[in-house]
Amino acid sequence: xxxxxxxxxxxxxxxxxxxxxxxxxxxxxxxxxxxxxxxxxxxxxxxxxxxxxxxxxxxxxxxxxxxxxxxxxxxxxxxxxxxxxxxxxxxxxxxxxxxxxxxxxxxxxxxxxxxxxxxxxxxxxxxxxxxxxxxxxxxxxxxxxxxxxxxxxxxxxxxxxxxxxxxxxxxxxxxxxxxxxxxxxxxxxxxxxxxxxxxxxxxxxxxxxxxxxxxxxxxxxxxxxxxxxxxxxxxxxxxxxxxxxxxxxxxxxxxxxxxxxxxxxxxxxxxxxxxxxxxxxxxxxxxxxxxxxxxxxxxxxxxxxxxxxxxxxxxxxxxxxxxxx
Numbered sequence: 001x002x003x004x005x006x007x008x009x010x011x012x013x014x015x016x017x018x019x020x021x022x023x024x025x026x027x028x029x030x031x032x033x034x035x036x037x038x039x040x041x042x043x044x045x046x047x048x049x050x051x052x053x054x055x056x057x058x059x060x061x062x063x064x065x066x067x068x069x070x071x072x073x074x075x076x077x078x079x080x081x082x083x084x085x086x087x088x089x090x091x092x093x094x095x096x097x098x099x100x101x102x103x104x105x106x107x108x109x110x111x112x113x114x115x116x117x118x119x120x121x122x123x124x125x126x127x128x129x130x131x132x133x134x135x136x137x138x139x140x141x142x143x144x145x146x147x148x149x150x151x152x153x154x155x156x157x158x159x160x161x162x163x164x165x166x167x168x169x170x171x172x173x174x175x176x177x178x179x180x181x182x183x184x185x186x187x188x189x190x191x192x193x194x195x196x197x198x199x200x201x202x203x204x205x206x207x208x209x210x211x212x213x214x215x216x217x218x219x220x221x222x223x224x225x226x227x228x229x230x231x232x233x234x235x236x237x238x239x240x241x242x243x244x245x246x247x248x249x250x251x252x253x254x255x256x257x258x259x260x261x262x263x264x265x266x267x268x269x270x271x272x273x274x275x276x277x278x279x280x281x282x283x284x285x286x287x288x289x290x291x292x293x294x295x296x297x298x299x300x301x302x303x304x305x306x307x308x309x310x311x312x313x314x315x316x317x318x319x320x321x322x323x324x325x
């Protein structure tokens with residue numbers, strides 16, 4: 001088995017022999033869209049810390065395995081997204097991309113063979129399924145269908161024949177998978193049970209993930225439209241998308257307040273500290289036609305999601321130690 005793995009790794013990194021090993025690694029890091037990966041890991045951490053804070057259930061081993069599964073899921077999702085957006089022409093036609101949208105540009109620039117990206121993606125999803133089976137065996141089999149849904153949502157976000165991301169519904173599947181599902185599974189892995197409270201806590205994070213996807217579709221609007229990639233922004237238009245962004249951003253903070261009251265955990269109000277960034281992003285979204293402002297807002301939206309997750313984790317730790325009544 002180690003020999004097989006060595007051959008696979010060697011095959012993956014030997015695509016461009018004129019590049020140094022470091023350069024090849026950077027290319028793979030770029031095509032994996034590494035800047036989006038924490039956005040999936042933090043919600044899983046929220047669910048895990050919730051289990052510790054409210055149920056006194058926590059295992060570092062289970063947390064590590066769970067995070068590995070989430071990491072491989074988002075990796076496989078990102079790689080397949082790169083491949084199918086390249087094959088459809090969406091990334092090739094895109095001239096208004098920024099640091100957060102329009103793909104990594106690795107495949108359009110010919111830095112990697114497309115089939116290698118697909119194979120690494122399939123390997124990632126296969127490993128996720130094996131991890132899910134093992135975790136389900138030692139915790140609860142409720143986990144397996146949930147993990148399978150996550151794999152399905154990630155893989156068929158852009159993969160044929162379903163391509164939810166090309167039909168204006170992919171945003172919902174990604175929000176469910178990397179918001180609700182990650183928080184819920186983080187809790188299940190630690191407690192071997194399912195409960196309503198962590199699922200309710202996942203609401204603001206599901207919304208922020210949705211917002212990340214939505215705003216990153218705005219710069220790609222023209223290219224996606226030409227390529228036949230009917231994202232939500234293509235279907236309803238940039239102006240309505242900007243209004244939805246505003247309404248959902250406000251809903252994030254309303255939900256945080258309501259969830260805090262529901263769980264009787266005032267420390268969760270720490271998540272409101274991202275509100276100034278959100279207000280600025282709402283102001284910016286009105287100027288979505290300005291490429292530079294839109295790029296900044298894309299980054300701010302990712303920041304809101306990650307910081308909200310982190311502040312919820314801190315709030316849960318404070319609740320566990322009863323530092324705030």
